[in-house]
Amino acid sequence: MSVDYAVIILMWVIGIFMYIFFTPKKRYRKVAVTALICQSLLWLNSLVHVEFDLIAFPVREFPKATHLLITTEYFFYPLLCGFYIAYEPKHSLRIRLIYLCSWISIITLYDFILVTYTNLIEYVHYAWYFTWIDFFCIFAVTNFVYQWFFKNKKLFRMEQEAVE
Template sequence: MLMECLILVAMWLFGFLGFILFIPHKEWRKGFLAFLMFQAIVWLCDMPSFQFGLLSAPVRVLPKATDLPLTINYFFYPVLFSIFYVNKRAKGSLWSRITYFFVWVSIITLFDVVIERFTDLLEYGLLSWWGMWIYIWLLFFVSQVCCNWFFKDKALFRAEIWSTK
C-alpha cells in the first residue's frame, strides 16, 4: 500500500513538473485544452470499461467516491497527452508523425502494463496488454482529432479579438 501511495504522489509531482517543463509557456493554452479534451474522452470510455469489468483499480484516491483511478486516468495520462499534442511535429513527414504517435502510445502502454503487473493501482479484468494498447491508441487518436478540429481556426486565438479596446 505504501508503494502505491508513493507512485500516486510521484505521478502528481511528475505531472505538474512535466506540464510546466515540457510545454512552452506560450503553448499552455493549447496544452490545457488538450488536457481537458483527453479527460472528457477518457471519462466517456472509462465508465463502461470499469463498469463491465475490463479494468479495475483496487488502490485509488477517493475510493468511496468512485471506482475510477483519478490520478492515473484523469491527471497523469491527460498531462502526457497534452505534452504529446503540444510537441508533435505537424510539418514532418507522414511516416515520422505515425512513428511519433505509435512510440508515445507504446511507451504509455508499457508504463500501464508495469503498473498493472507490479502494483495494485490497476488490474486488467477482461483486457490484455494489447487490448490496453488499442484502448490507449483510441483515446489518443480521438483526442488528437478533436484537438485538431478545435485548433483549426487560428483566428479565434489572435490577441486582437480578446482585447478590450
C-alpha cells in the same frame, strides 16, 4: 505508506513538474485544452471498462466516490496526451503515425508496469494490447478534436496576442 500511494504521489509530482517546467509559455493553453479533451474521452472509456468488469482499480484515492483511479484517468494520462499533441511534429503522416505509436507504446509499457508491480490497476478480463488500442484511439480522436477546435488560426492568434 504503501508503494501504491507512493507511486500515486510520484505521478502527481512528476506531472505538475513537467507541466510547469517543460511546457513553453506559448503551449500552456494547447496542453491544457488537449488534456481536458483527452480527460473526457478517457473518463468515458474507463467508466465503461470498469462497469463491464474489464479493469479494476483496487487502490484508489476516493474509494467511496468512484471506482476509477483519479491520478491516472483524470490527470496523468490526459497530461501526457497534452504533451503528445503540443510537441507533435508537423511532418508527413508517416512521421506523425510513428510519433503516435511511440508515445502509445511507452504509455502502454508504463501502464503494464503499474499492472504488474502495483495494485493500482488490475486487468480482470483485459490485456495490454487492448490498452494500446484504447490509447491509440483516444489520442487520435483527441488530436482530431483539437485540430478541428483550433482550425481558424487567425482568430486563435488574435486571441492569443490580446492575452499577451
